[in-house]
Amino acid sequence: MSNFSIIQALLISLAPTCAYFFSTFISFNVAQxxxxxxxxxxxxxxxxxxxxxxxxxxxxxxxxxxxxxxxxQVYIGFNMPLNRNLLLLYIRNTYAFITFLYQTNVFRLF
Structure with missing residues (x-):
């Protein structure tokens, strides 16, 4: 696999991820x-x-x-108010989950 194919695959997988995080950030900020x-x-x-x-x-x-x-307030899910406090909780839990996966050798970033 050439370097161009690897970069292309990374960009293809990175674009939807960035769009998801950007739309999540905008949703939380609009509700706040x-x-x-x-x-x-x-x-x-x-x-x-x-x-x-x-x-x-x-x-x-x-x-x-x-x-x-x-x-x-704007509510989502199980009557959770959509605001910056929930955004910080979401980011903290996501980081903890990724750290858990990394430490248990489920995947390695590099």
């Missing part, structure tokens, strides 16, 4: 941005001068405050 935006909206609502408003606007304010207080 959504979570951060809802948190910013909640803090903006808390800091509003609601005491100067009329009764109808106060009622609307209370409904909004009640709805946004729960926080919105």
């Amino acid at each position: 941005i959504i979570e951060d935006q809802f948190e910013d909206m909640y803090y903006a609502l808390i800091n509003m001068p609601w005491y100067l408003w009329n009764q109808e606007n106060k009622n609307i304010y209370l409904v909004l405050l009640n709805k946004i207080q729960k926080g919105n």
Whole structure:
């Protein structure tokens, strides 16, 4: 097998892997941005001068405050919130699994 064939095989196997990791990273970051935006909206609502408003606007304010207080998160799998904490857990577990495989001689990188 020539060096060109080995490099070509590595690139063919590396491209889908990079695409998978990139899409996973984007998914986790988009979910984290959504979570951060809802948190910013909640803090903006808390800091509003609601005491100067009329009764109808106060009622609307209370409904909004009640709805946004729960926080919105994107969930996957077994009700796991999709955010950066889960991304770090995913990376840590993947690294631990690869290290386990490497130490048990299942495969060698070099």
